[in-house]
Amino acid sequence: MDFDHAIMAHAEWRLKFTLAIGRQEQIDVAHVDADDCCTLGVWLKGDAGQLFGKLPAWADCVRLHEQFHHEASKVAATINGGHYYEAENMLLPGSSYCQASNELTGALNQLRDQAGL
Numbered sequence: 255m256d257f258d259h260a261i262m263a264h265a266e267w268r269l270k271f272t273l274a275i276g277r278q279e280q281i282d283v284a285h286v287d288a289d290d291c292c293t294l295g296v297w298l299k300g301d302a303g304q305l306f307g308k309l310p311a312w313a314d315c316v317r318l319h320e321q322f323h324h325e326a327s328k329v330a331a332t333i334n335g336g337h338y339y340e341a342e343n344m345l346l347p348g349s350s351y352c353q354a355s356n357e358l359t360g361a362l363n364q365l366r367d368q369a370g371l
Contacts, residue, residue, distance in 0.1 A: 257366040260294045261359050264322065268345055268355070271329050275338045283334060287327035289320045302365075311365035318358040325354040 274281050289295045298316050306312040329351055332341040344351050 257362055257371065260297065261362055263293055264355065264358060267326055271326075271333065271341065271345055274330075274333050275341050278336070278338065280334050281330040283327050283330045286330045287323055289323040292323075295319060295323075306365060306369055309365060309368040311361055311368045314361040315358070315365050318354065318361045322354040322358045325351045 271281075273279075285291055290299055298312075298319055302312065302315075329341055329344045332344060343349065346352065
């Protein structure tokens with residue numbers, strides 16, 4: 255996995271939530287909360303750990319990725335509760351979800367820099 259793909263994959267969560275709100279679909283909250291079920295989580299805890307585990311930014315990525323999934327699961331639970339307006343607000347800039355997403359993106363960019371890629 256390359257870093258750009260990792261960043262794009264997590265940016266797609268917002269689109270998934272927006273579509274679920276529009277379609278009033280249920281989301282598997284437990285799956286969203288699990289940070290080891292997505293492609294980035296598998297990579298971070300597998301190959302990336304082996305390649306970059308000694309770099310300070312790798313630990314930040316793992317921690318922030320877990321935090322991102324926790325915030326994402328709150329959005330999913332809100333959608334499942336039928337609180338669509340509130341869920342939309344949870345996706346706006348400045349929200350806890352967006353902050354977690356931005357911090358994860360920053361950490362991934364920092365890891366790329368530390369790895370010299």
